[in-house]
Amino acid sequence: MSTSLKKIISQHSLLLKTPTGIIGLDEITDGGLPKGRPTLICGEAGCGKTLMSLEFLIRGAIEFNEPGVFMAFEEKASELTMNVASLGFDLDKLQAKKKIKLDYVHIDRSEIEETGEYNLEGLFIRLGYAIDSIKAKRVVLDTLENLFSGLNNQAILRAELRRLFQWLKEKDVTAIITGEKGDGPSLTRQGLEEYVSDCVILLDHRVINQISTRRLRVIKYRGSVHGTNEYPFLIDEEGISVLPITSLKLEKEVSSKRISSGIPSLDSMLDGCGFFKGSSILVSGTAGTGKTSIAAYFANETCKRGEKCIYFAFEESPKQIIRNMRSIDVDLQKHVDKGLLKFHASRPTLHGLEMHLVAIYKIIKKFKPDVVVLDPITNLITVGSVSEVKAMLIRLIDFLQEEQITVMFTALTLNNIVNEQTDEGVSSLVDAWILVRDIEFNGERNRGMYIMKSRGMKHSNQVREFIITDKGLDLVEVYLGPEGVLTGSAREAQKLQEKAGSMLRDFAVSRKDRELIRKRKVLEAKISNLQMEFESAEEELNKMHQQEELIKQMTSSTREEITNIRRGEHNKEKGGKNG
Amino acid sequence: MIEQSHMPEYIEDEIYRLRLFVTGASPNSTRAILNLKEICDNFLKDKYELEIIDIYQQPLIAQAEQIVALPLLIKKTPGIERRLIGDMSNRDKVLKGLGLS
Structure with missing residues (x-):
């Protein structure tokens, strides 16, 4: 509803509603049935009209403190009491406390002779007295049409019914009138919908593939918004539940908290932190790829x-799962003992999809888990069509998101088209989709895992090999070689090959290094040789220089001496003479 | 009861116990009373007891007697209980209902 429309409505007096207290129905009708007006519940025999109307009264009496009158045209009071006793309602007690008044109206055509003009004033008086005696706010007329089988004069009956509904409105009671669906297009055999024009609810009971599903539809609700779809509903030991409701809006709280998948390497593929809390995760894959392990x-x-x-x-018994998971070093039993983990195993064919849904819903409501695992959803196909399973899962995801519960589905994919559809059907709903698939190569099968999508995070686009060992699960990077993706032993072989290659390369490199060293040594030797040669040459040269110098010196000194001698021959002689 | 079933429905000296339920002085009720009185005076002179009950005054009886349509005439005796509804304007049907025809 747009806000402007809301404003207009709030300015005028809103249609007051009477909550039914029936799980889900009040959500569909946006608050309940129109207060102070009659509502028609119609449907075929055995679709739950009487029970729904009776539950409306009982819940009204217990939960809303609104006493109610039940006028039965079909079943006796004792029968009704017994019928609802199986649902845990004690009608006798409620009657004794003046919360509920049952009145069985018996009409037998064979006992009655019509002798002229009459009216149904007797019914009015009875009903009026019953309403006044317990100050009833709610009234149920169960299969009012039985009047038509008991009385002949249609013209009178129709006029009186019109008066009755008018009278009920004047009494300001919220009334339910039930009517059986007849042949033909009209909703009820006697066209009661003609008189009750405020709210009409149609119940339906269909058997498809040997599995029956009850459905409810609000055909008409004057002056109120309401869900227009067919909603499956259930009758179980707690009464009627119209469940779960696909909420009319997509206005859910979201969390940006992250939770780990339990596999660190998978978390790292998911932006390093894992899934969002309250998101829905689909793990799909072919048989034996380890979906259950994940x-x-x-x-x-x-x-x-x-x-x-x-x-x-939906496939294995809890004990089987616990045993099998021990083989990958996961001990689930201790969590079960602690009360943190709860298994709920049931065969899909046990009951229809809706029953499953309600069973799931109820257990979740009771246990209040943080995480829910459904393993596998594919098996549900056996009890419903693809579209029904999808519809069920939409409602389930819807409900879980509202409760901020993270859910993980596993789905089996076969390489046939029908089942792939389911996968895709669900895959558009989920927030994260992890695909595990077989990679058959080189005479063996290996598991490859990748993330098809993960809303709102930067997830890895890489294929990882998914290995299951007795230590647990792990993801390793696959080898992307020239021949494509390599896994398993091919990956190991490639690893070995690369190791050998690197060793060879290492060897080659070291040989070259050594050669270089040798070359350097040779060169160094050569260099020192040359240096020495140069030194000796230099020495030679020096020697010559010195010699030259010496010679020079010697000659000069000799010459001096000679000069001296020559000059001093005299002196020497003289000196010699002197000396 | 077994004895009765062997007997004819109409017994000369049997008293007719009739109860007529009406709603105040509504037209249907008034007509019913007048019509019934006339029939009884014509056919059951001095052989009947007629009790006229206004349901408005005693609403509890409505449930006890399984009353839906009004006016209602219940013939308690003789024979099996019969119920006649309407303003008793159809004399043939009233007589048939009372076992007088």
């Missing part, structure tokens, strides 16, 4: 954090 890891991690988890198993 789910168990996720459950295990959740419980390790001290949070609660429910594991819905």
Whole structure:
């Protein structure tokens, strides 16, 4: 509803509503049935009209403190009491407390002779007295049309019914009138919808593939918004639940908190932190790719954090899962013992999709988990069509998101078209989609994992090899060689090959290094040789220079001496003479 | 009861116990009273007891007697209980209902 429209409505007096207290119905009708007006509930035999109207009264009496009158044209009071006793309602007690008044109206055509003009004043008086005696706010007329089988004069009956509904409005009671669906296009056999024009609810009971589903639709609701879809509903030991509701708006709280998947390497693919809290995750893959293992890891991690988890198993029994997960070093039993982990195993064919949904819904409501695992959703196809499963999952995801519960689905993909559709059908709903697939290559099968999508985060686009060992799960990078993606032993072989290659390369490099060293040594030797040669040459040269110098000196000194001698021959002689 | 079933429905000295339920002085009720009185005077002179009950005054009876349509005439005796509704304007039907025809 747009805000401007809301304003207009709030300015005028809003249509007051009477909550039914029936789970889900008040959400669909945006608050309940129109207060002080009659509502028609119609449908085929056995679709739950009587029960729904009776629950409306009982819940009104118990939860809203609004006493109610039930006028039964079909079943006796004792029968009704017994019928609802199985749902845990004690009608006798409520009657004794003047919360509810049952009145069985018996009409038998064979006992009655019509002798002229009459009216239904007797009915009015009875009803009026019943309403006044307990100050009733709610009234149910169960299968009013039985009047038509008991009385002949249609003209009188129709006029009286019109008067009755008018009278009910004047009495300001919220009334439910039930009517059986007849053949033909009209909703009820006697066209009651003609008189009750404020709110009409149609119940339906269909059997498809041997599995029955009850559905409810609000055909008409004057002066109010309401859900217009067909909503499946259930009758179980707690009464009627119209469940779960696809909320009319997409206005949910979101969390930016992240939670780990339990596999560190997967977390690192998911932007390093894991999934968003309250998001929905789909793990799909072919048979035997380890979907359950991923789910168990996720459950295990959740419980390790001290949070609660429910594991819905549609394929294996809890004990089987616990045993199998021990083989990959995951001990789920201790979490079960601690009460953190709860298994709920049921065969998909046990009951229809809606029953499953409600079972899931109720357990979740009771246990209040942080994480829910459904393993696998593919099996649900056996009890419903692809579109029904999708519709169910939409509602489930919707509900879980509202409750801020993270959910992980696993889905089996086969290489056939029908089942791929489911996958895709669901995949558009989920926030994260992890695909595990077989990579068959080189005579063996290996598992490859990649993230198809993960809303709101920068996830890895790489294919990782997914290995399951007795130590647990891990992801390793696959080899992207010239021949494509390599996994398993091919990856190992490639690894070896690369190792050998690198060793060879190492060897080659070291040989070259050594040669270089040798060359350097040779060169160094040569250099020193030359240096020495140069030194000796230099020495030679020096020697010559010295010799030359010496010679020079010697000659000069000799000459001096000679000169001296020559000059001093005399002197010497003289000196000699003197000396 | 077994004895009765062997007997004819109409017994000469049997008293007709009739109860007529009406709603105040509504036209239907008034007509019903007048019509019934006339029939009784013509066919059951001095052989009937007619009790006229106004449901408005005693609403509890409505539930006890399984009353839906009004006016209602209940013939308690003789024979099996019969219920006649309407303003008793259809004399043939009234007589048939009372076992007088």
